[in-house]
Amino acid sequence: MKYRILGQLTGPQGRAECPVEAPVPPGTGLEWSGLVRGEIRLEKAGEEYLARGYLQATVLLPCSRCTVTHPVPLRLELEESVALRQIDEPQAYEETDEAAPLPILVGEAVDLSELVRQILVLNVPARSLCRPDCHGICPQCGQDLNQGQCDCAIKEVDPRLAALRELL
Ligand SMILES: [Zn+2]
Ligand SMILES: [Zn+2]
Incomplete structure (x- = not known):
């Protein structure tokens, strides 16, 4: 995800557009389907640059209920502070300030892989359902209740029905 836009960024305009259409950068720890697409605009903001756009x-x-893997489409707005500093410079990460701008330079090129990776990872939902009315799996026998009811629920009801019958 490299862009030859250093001239535009440091020039009088101080900004550049970066269309994004690439495989999801490695290191997310997650499975993805297809490419990451979007548009990121870099614009000078004081000492640093502001990366704005969407992915x-x-x-x-x-x-979260039945554990079946399912696709979850994400559309994310982003607004992050970035700096024209070399990504592999050790001091680039020495600042402990969490709001420290992310370095985006690799040699003479702007590399947005790490920015995109972070934005994606931070916005993946912690819980997701394969469908809104997923029935989940039976906690006792592990049956996928979307495929049909198991016998466990019936057995559970039995003693109560028996008690009811006694009352009657
Ligand atoms: Zn489910
Ligand atoms: Zn069951």
Whole structure:
């Protein structure tokens, strides 16, 4: 995800457009389906630069109820502070300030892989359902209740029905 835009960024305009259409950068720890697409605009803001735009990608998540892997489309707005500093400079990461701008230079090129990776990872939902009315799995026998009811629920009801019958 490299862009030859250093001239535009440091020139009088102080900004550049970066269309994004690439495989999801490695290191997210997640499975993705297809490419990440979007548009990131870099613009000078004081000493640093502001990266603004949007990203679209589809992450594959296990359902929080039935654990079936399902695609979850994400559309994210982003607004992050970035700096024209070398990514591999050791001092680039020495600042402990969490709001420290992310370095984006690799040699003479702007590399947005790390920015995109971070934005994606931070915005993946912690919980997701394969469908809104997913029935989940039976906690006792592990049956996928979307495929049909198991016998456990019936057995549970039995003693209560028996008690009711006694009352009657
Ligand atoms: Zn489910
Ligand atoms: Zn069951």
